[in-house]
Amino acid sequence: MACPLCKGNTVSGTTILPFEMKNGKVIVVLNVPARICNQCGEEYVDMKVARKVEQLLDRVERDGLMMGFVEYGDAA
Numbered sequence: 001m002a003c004p005l006c007k008g009n010t011v012s013g014t015t016i017l018p019f020e021m022k023n024g025k026v027i028v029v030l031n032v033p034a035r036i037c038n039q040c041g042e043e044y045v046d047m048k049v050a051r052k053v054e055q056l057l058d059r060v061e062r063d064g065l066m067m068g069f070v071e072y073g074d075a076a
């Protein structure tokens with residue numbers, strides 16, 4: 001896939017996504033699979049992955065987890 005911003009090449013990698021929850025707590029999801037532009041550094045997470053991250057955040061909220069970091073791999 002070409003980067004929509006600069007038309008550079010994207011490569012497979014992982015990224016870190018921070019989310020602010022309703023209670024003001026910040027959850028950081030580690031090791032999220034992403035395509036990363038090797039020209040401008042922009043990161044793209046596909047819909048399938050984004051949905052999984054949402055499910056993971058739902059579960060984190062339900063569990064009342066107070067930890068700020070979760071691994072993307074825990075959603076699988």
Ligand SMILES: [Zn+2]
Pocket residue numbers: 003004005006007008037038039040041042
């Ligand atoms: Zn780019």
